[in-house]
Amino acid sequence: MLFDSHIELLLEAAVSLVNELTDGERQGRPYAAPAGEELLTAAAAALPVRAQARVPERLPGESAAYLFRAAQVMRGVFEAMAADRPDDAAAAVNRLLRDTGARPQLDRVDGEPWQVHFHGSSDTYGVGWSAGCATALALAVGSELAGRLGVCGAPHCDRVYVDASRNSARRFCSAPCQSRVKAAVFRARRGVRSGEKT
Numbered sequence: 001m002l003f004d005s006h007i008e009l010l011l012e013a014a015v016s017l018v019n020e021l022t023d024g025e026r027q028g029r030p031y032a033a034p035a036g037e038e039l040l041t042a043a044a045a046a047l048p049v050r051a052q053a054r055v056p057e058r059l060p061g062e063s064a065a066y067l068f069r070a071a072q073v074m075r076g077v078f079e080a081m082a083a084d085r086p087d088d089a090a091a092a093v094n095r096l097l098r099d100t101g102a103r104p105q106l107d108r109v110d111g112e113p114w115q116v117h118f119h120g121s122s123d124t125y126g127v128g129w130s131a132g133c134a135t136a137l138a139l140a141v142g143s144e145l146a147g148r149l150g151v152c153g154a155p156h157c158d159r160v161y162v163d164a165s166r167n168s169a170r171r172f173c174s175a176p177c178q179s180r181v182k183a184a185v186f187r188a189r190r191g192v193r194s195g196e197k198t
Contacts, residue, residue, distance in 0.1 A: 002145055002164055003136075006115055010136035011162045012048045013129060014074050019173070020046040021071035024158040027176050031159075033068070043067045047129060054109070059125050066126025070096060070133065077137050078160040082151040089141050089149075096134035100127050104135075154181050 003011060019026075020042055021033050034042040043064035047055050059067070073092050080089035096102075107117045118135040119128045140149055140162070148163040150170065154177035163170035172178040 002148065003139070007136045007139055008164075009048055009050055010118075010132040011140065013046075013051070014133040014137055015160055015162055016046045016048065017043075017067055017071040017129075017133065018075045018078060019159045021068050022075045025156045026159055027174065028154070028156045028180060039064045039068060043126075055125065063124045063126030066124065066130060070100075070126070070130035074133060074137065075160065077141065078149050078151055081141065081146060081149040086141065086146060089137075089146070093134060093138045093141055096130060097138060100131035100134055102131035102135050152177050154178070155184075 002008075021039075023033050024031055033039075040058040040061060044055050044057055044059045046067070073096050076092040077089045080086070080092065102118045104116050104118055106114045107119075108114050117128075118131045137149075140146055147168065150161050150163055152159050152161065152173035153171040154173075157173060157177050159173035159177075161170060161173045172181065
């Protein structure tokens with residue numbers, strides 16, 4: 001395990017929020033982030049499954065809009081780290097920390113032990129989750145694990161990930177993207193071999 005379980009959950013949330021709430025490309029196709037009424041459900045669904053019991057099926061509009069805006073800034077953190085621009089990543093994280101008013105505090109959920117949470121200056125879902133994600137990204141960017149934040153290396157995909165592999169070798173957001181690239185390499189090699197025979 002690279003991060004403790006709570007930070008791992010918050011990094012998972014950051015990845016999911018960026019991947020679900022930002023425009024771009026996904027697995028070879030254009031991807032448009034949800035808007036309007038769809039955003040209310042999509043923002044709630046983007047939060048990690050482990051946290052779903054405490055999240056409503058639809059977020060209030062203000063919280064969904066806040067998460068949408070925070071996801072745009074979080075995307076910049078992943079893109080900056082993938083492009084080896086840690087100063088830009090740190091600036092984006094600091095912006096999120098300031099905007100959310102993130103601060104550590106101990107909270108207890110019924111039936112669970114005390115946990116460090118990073119709620120912002122408001123207890124809305126949008127600010128609370130954004131503050132937690134900002135803190136988790138700060139802990140990643142400010143450590144030797146900064147290189148674990150990445151953007152998919154497959155063509156026509158810009159979804160993000162956190163590399164939790166032992167050897168820090170992950171390059172893709174998902175198994176389908178990895179398979180697409182492997183299949184393209186295989187077809188290219190096969191085409192070269194066919195061309196050599198003729």
